[in-house]
Amino acid sequence: MFSKIYSATLTGIESIVVSVEVDVSDGLPVFDMVGALSLEVKEGKERVRTVIRSMGQRIPARRITVNIAPADLKKSGTGFDLPVALAVLLAIGNYPDAKLEDLFVAGELGLSGEVLPIRGILPMLLAAKEVGLKRCLIPMDNLSEAAFVPGLTVIGVRHLKEAGAYLQEGSIPKQEVKRSEASSPKRVLDFADIHGQKMIRRASEIAVAGMHNFLMYGPPGAGKSLIASALPTILPPMTEQEKTQVMKIYSVSGKENMDALMDGQRPFRSPHHSMTQIAMAGGGVIPRPGEITLAHHGVLFLDELPEYNRKTLEILRQPLEEGCIHISRNKTEEVFPADFLLVAAMNPCKCGYYPSVKCHCSPRSIGQYIARISQPLLDRFDLCAEAKKVQITELKETEKEESSDRIRERVVAAMEIQKERYKGCEVLFNSQISSAAIEEYCHLDTKENQYLDRIYDEKELTVRGYYRILRVARTIADLSGSERVKLEHLMEAVYYRTLNRRFWEVNEDVSV
């Protein structure tokens, strides 16, 4: 007897539909699984055998061959247990009425026959829809992800028996979408709750509006992390397309906190500085997404930037340029999307108080501290702003600060302007304007040009720094609804310009 069920395997964050074929024929009693299977797929054989037996079925003493096709594709993951079990049961004569042509099945089995959740259901469903499958049998616990794939009949099952009953009689068990516990309305920090910090607030707004990478520096306890964690509230909600892509990533990496994403909130990742390179970039024998991919279409916040391993930070450079990361491993090469807004915070020195009189670092240690961040990486921060210790008078001000929603309105408006301007180009945001195209988008008058020439010398700007100021000025102009980049926009951009390392090198002027 022969049977065939469709399932899927993961490659990176994409999924490919494969077919699980089972043949039961005469010969020595063997249970064999073939088809370029990884260890966890092969082990499924034992789970399937035990579960079938525990359901009271006798596995005939015949030759059972399981093949997962196409045979040259490496298969991994635990989602093959359920399709293999069903296919075996079909091949030995169960469920004669089952219709399998448009059915997709995935799920892991426990020894008692319960169906356990798996990673990557969302991309699997998308792949299934792509090849024209209509009905999907998946673990009940994964049901929440199914909401993203309209046009499919998705049935969640909790036990192998329920799956069998569906195949035979078409009976559907009670569907329960599990919302993770974190979904209880979590208090999100709003910009209205942050007192003072006028400069940083404004800088955050500019950073988000033009997707400029943003670096905050200042003494400990000045509220840098606080501001960063409020950033998602002023980011515009994700579009459906973005949402699907982000959900796919989270589905593959098996992250729980998907409810906020489903509401359209952008991801906010703040990995600890003890993280490894692989955790940042993604990787492993079977490559899995790293933090930069998890922050796709959202914010990657690196607190205490100089404390990160230097190599870990250098990894960021290529994704920041290309918006994706290529990971090559022994047999596979994956491309993970990694288009994120990089936000970082740092103390200016070891003790955190440079250049104030409170600082007790030696000039050498001050120079070494900034040197932990390479110049090329420093160059990728378009915007820098200093966080100041909040004064007690500011804290006590009863007047509420501007709320996130109000700021978001301006951000969205500025983004609309950019969308209109860059229609038909590869550029989406001001931060991506190439230096060749900058003259076209940031045209300056004589007065403005003169100002920049002066600044170029006075602030010892680099060529890159010069262009960065123009890009940021463009965003500031967009925020104010101005078509031209005016002097005031340039001046503000200069104020938020990239850190100048010179100020950290032996600097006799700021000793106090």
Place this chain on the structure above:
Amino acid sequence: MYPFKLAVINSLTATQKRQLFYALRSAETILRASDEQLLGTGLINETVLSRLRKEQKERDFEEEYNRYRQMGYGIVTLEDPQYPNLLSEIPDPPYALFYKGTLPDPAEKLIACVGARRCSAYGRTAAEELSRYLADHGFSIVSGMALGIDAAAHRGALCAAGKTYAFLACGLDICYPRTNKNLYLDIPNHGALFSEFPLGVEPVARYFPSRNRLISGISQSVLVMEARLRSGSLITADQALEQGRDVYALPGRISDVMSEGCNHLIAQGAGIIQSRERLLCDLTDLPQTIRKRGIDTQFNELHLEKEELLVYSCFDFYAKSVDEVQQEVGLDFLTLLSIILKLCEKGYLKEVFMNQYIRVAQIFH
């Protein structure tokens, strides 16, 4: 040759060398003395003696001496008449001083100018201006070639093409701190670098106070520019007083941490640096003729517009950030930025850190 030997020998401490010299009156007698004679002084014990003998036997002093000579390092000891007079009078002069450059003339008047390594623009500018002024009037400036005040003092003297002497807390072949490389190379041509340590000795924290006593020891007066309440500069001032030197301090505002030490010195009876002219009179024992001059006049002489003056007056000799000043003056942010830019161009302000500025101004008029 014997003085050189005694100077570089490691088995005797600086104190032992000095005491042996006082007891036996010359390096030659010390190094040719019999064991009994040396032990008889009661200054060294047998362990030290055996180490001394071993070193005398094994070390090739001839070769070392030639190396010093070739590299341009000189040595002056208590036996030489050129040994700075004032220095030989302090309680604990070093037996030998290594130097590079020219020794000060006995008639030369040496003034020490010391202060904090981390200083404000106020102290640094004052140190540089005062040193230049004093060098112009024939004084030589002595300091320690450290960052901050010391470096500014040397620079001031060099600017005026005057003489300046630096005492290092390490061997003369080591430039510490390295950032003062220019001074390290320049000073030997306009004075000398001094050290009580032989070549190759690395700077160690405990050498610095010892070096400081030489700075005050060789000078007739000590000027303290800026010092915190507990700082090396105040120790130098104390040592100077013990050595019988005049101490002058630059007064500062009571709110400035960096001036606390100086104000404290003044309260203790140190001379106060009120003006360059007055200081010069004090140092030269001339009758005082003080020019009258209102401090208030200085702002009017800047030829600034009203708003510029307002902004300028908000900045100070220590770094202040733009938003701090904005809160004080209440000007529109962009207006403020353009005024600051103008003031920078006119040379009245200087950006010393990201969006933080200090005043650039003369302190003495």
